Amino acid sequence: MSEPGARITRAEVTHVARLARLALTDDEADSLTRELGVILDNAARVSALDTAGVPPTAHPVPLVNVLRADVPKPCLDRDEVLSQAPAVEDGRFLVPRILGEEP
Amino acid sequence: MTDTTDTADASRTDQWETVVGLEVHVELATVTKLFCACPNLFGAEPNTNICPVCLGLPGSLPVLNERVVEFALRVGEAFHFDVPERSIFHRKNYFYPDMPKDFQTTQYDEPICLAGWLDVDGVRVGITRAHLEEDTGKSVHLGGGGRIHDASHSLVDYNRAGVPLMEIVSEPDMRSSEQARRYVEELRATLLAIGVSDVKMEEGSLRVDANISVRHYGDEFGTRAEIKNVNSLRSLARAIDYEHDRQIEMLERGERVKQETRHWDEEAGCTRPGRSKEEPDDYRYFPEPDLVPIAPSAELRAHVRASMPELPAAQRTRLIDEWGINDHEAGVLLSTPGLAEYAETAVVALDGGGTPKDVVNWATNDVLSYVNETGLSPALLAPEMLAELVRLVGDGTISRNQARDVLAESLREEKWPKAIVSERGLAQVSDEGALGAAVDDVLAQNADAVEEWRSGDDKVKKKKRGFLMGECMKALKGQGNPQLLNRLLDERLARG
Numbered sequence: 179m180s181e182p183g184a185r186i187t188r189a190e191v192t193h194v195a196r197l198a199r200l201a202l203t204d205d206e207a208d209s210l211t212r213e214l215g216v217i218l219d220n221a222a223r224v225s226a227l228d229t230a231g232v233p234p235t236a237h238p239v240p241l242v243n244v245l246r247a248d249v250p251k252p253c254l255d256r257d258e259v260l261s262q263a264p265a266v267e268d269g270r271f272l273v274p275r276i277l278g279e280e281p
Numbered sequence: 282m283t284d285t286t287d288t289a290d291a292s293r294t295d296q297w298e299t300v301v302g303l304e305v306h307v308e309l310a311t312v313t314k315l316f317c318a319c320p321n322l323f324g325a326e327p328n329t330n331i332c333p334v335c336l337g338l339p340g341s342l343p344v345l346n347e348r349v350v351e352f353a354l355r356v357g358e359a360f361h362f363d364v365p366e367r368s369i370f371h372r373k374n375y376f377y378p379d380m381p382k383d384f385q386t387t388q389y390d391e392p393i394c395l396a397g398w399l400d401v402d403g404v405r406v407g408i409t410r411a412h413l414e415e416d417t418g419k420s421v422h423l424g425g426g427g428r429i430h431d432a433s434h435s436l437v438d439y440n441r442a443g444v445p446l447m448e449i450v451s452e453p454d455m456r457s458s459e460q461a462r463r464y465v466e467e468l469r470a471t472l473l474a475i476g477v478s479d480v481k482m483e484e485g486s487l488r489v490d491a492n493i494s495v496r497h498y499g500d501e502f503g504t505r506a507e508i509k510n511v512n513s514l515r516s517l518a519r520a521i522d523y524e525h526d527r528q529i530e531m532l533e534r535g536e537r538v539k540q541e542t543r544h545w546d547e548e549a550g551c552t553r554p555g556r557s558k559e560e561p562d563d564y565r566y567f568p569e570p571d572l573v574p575i576a577p578s579a580e581l582r583a584h585v586r587a588s589m590p591e592l593p594a595a596q597r598t599r600l601i602d603e604w605g606i607n608d609h610e611a612g613v614l615l616s617t618p619g620l621a622e623y624a625e626t627a628v629v630a631l632d633g634g635g636t637p638k639d640v641v642n643w644a645t646n647d648v649l650s651y652v653n654e655t656g657l658s659p660a661l662l663a664p665e666m667l668a669e670l671v672r673l674v675g676d677g678t679i680s681r682n683q684a685r686d687v688l689a690e691s692l693r694e695e696k697w698p699k700a701i702v703s704e705r706g707l708a709q710v711s712d713e714g715a716l717g718a719a720v721d722d723v724l725a726q727n728a729d730a731v732e733e734w735r736s737g738d739d740k741v742k743k744k745k746r747g748f749l750m751g752e753c754m755k756a757l758k759g760q761g762n763p764q765l766l767n768r769l770l771d772e773r774l775a776r777g
């Protein structure tokens with residue numbers, strides 16, 4: 179097994195944390211870099227197998243075309259839904275100022 | 282837009298080529314959303330068409346709408362796509378409140394439609410792919426004049442979240458704003474004909490992003506800018522022309538075009554850079570574990586193939602051939618939903634009392650103006666009434682000018698033209714005896730004018746003849762058949 183941390187850098191860990199909107203302390207970033215490295219090492223053992231003839235699996239169940247008829251069903255009650263939201267205005271969810279671009 | 286002179290513009294056009302590729306998002310006209318049974322409705326009260334699936338509540342599971350698969354196959358047929366044996370959905374991860382799940386379910390590297398094309402005025406435009414994805418919710422930004430960056434907070438309505446979309450991505454095969462506009466027109470007409478979308482740009486059921494770059498003829502592609510927020514065909518053409526000028530000016534100053542997203546500002550007539558991001562997009566796509574692959578069966582493929590309607594390109598060729606109309610007229614007929622069908626029914630109802638060309642003239646002028654003014658669909662109008670009007674003009678009962686008023690009233694009041702003509706006493710006098718008598722009276726009362734006509738040069742002749750014709754029409758209260766009246770007047774003047 180290779181040295182822990184070799185498969186992922188600290189910079190990659192902070193990048194992924196940012197994408198997931200997680201605020202990490204320096205200590206947390208260090209320990210996560212180590213721990214994720216160990217997980218990736220384990221995953222690497224699977225990569226070592228010869229999978230040349232095995233198709234990639236997107237889904238564990240061998241099923242296709244699970245479909246539903248295009249028929250409407252009742253929706254949720256708006257007041258009930260909005261009562262669960264932290265803030266509401268005009269029948270809409272009120273959210274803080276949106277930073278960044280719409281994707 | 283620019284302060285350069287015409288000659289400078291001309292030399293530019295010689296040197297620079299615009300390259301345009303378009304991404305068209307189309308909302309599919311299903312009854313329910315893509316992965317849940319909420320109604321797919323435009324204009325409902327905010328947050329009334331929402332459920333645990335489209336709100337992304339824990340434990341909820343998406344199930345694909347079967348009609349969406351059929352619609353995608355129709356798109357596949359219409360644009361000559363390959364529809365692979367299997368396609369799958371991915372999660373596109375991002376944080377933005379327009380998707381409560383914090384990801385958008387979309388197709389990524391295994392889309393349902395690959396490598397199609399659309400012929401636009403004889404030029405083949407390649408279509409790289411068409412894939413399925415869910416639409417997002419709608420946000421309203423408050424404070425800061427509605428502008429996103431100055432807003433104090435935003436309000437979100439999730440009625441649109443989960444509405445089925447197809448994103449249709451063209452190759453960079455277009456070379457002018459006009460061609461891009463025509464591509465969207467043709468795409469729109471085709472989508473409408475196959476019944477998969479109502480393609481209303483003003484309601485956002487068809488949205489266009491444009492990738493634009495410029496290059497010297499023969500060079501490699503230049504760096505492109507992606508233009509968003511284009512809400513009409515007119516804006517699309519304006520935005521492309523603006524970008525074309527902007528990029529050429531930069532390059533001629535020795536600057537480089539930046540690859541970026543820009544927004545079209547309709548009022549200012551320009552594009553502006555979006556807020557620049559600190560990092561490139563990183564959506565961490567991965568296969569959606571809650572959805573199984575789509576594998577269209579041979580039966581479904583055959584069913585779709587057998588049920589495809591005549592496509593606009595074929596309909597256009599047929600109408601031009603059968604009706605003897607020109608390309609422009611056919612284009613106008615086909616670009617307004619329902620107008621071609623309206624004209625086709627009217628032509629059948631003519632029953633020999635006029636030509637298809639007459640029908641097309643009225644349909645693409647007076648009827649189209651009425652449709653545009655009222656916002657009514659031509660499908661709600663009675664084509665048989667137009668056919669009757671054409672017959673009334675054809676047999677000389679009323680003149681073209683009278684027919685315009687009659688048609689206006691017929692459309693407005695849903696009344697048969699014949700009834701209007703008899704109510705208003707409009708019927709044209711086409712009786713040769715009555716018209717001849719009127720001409721004789723006028724000539725007798727205006728002997729001076731007749732004499733001046735006889736002795737005058739061409740100019741005087743023309744003027745006096747016009748005067749006499751006017752007097753005849755006046756004597757007949759405007760109801761004389763003009764062709765007949767002209768002939769009778771000329772005959773009598775010549776006879777002396």
Ligand SMILES: [Zn+2]
Nearest residue numbers: 317319332335
């Ligand atoms: Zn729903």
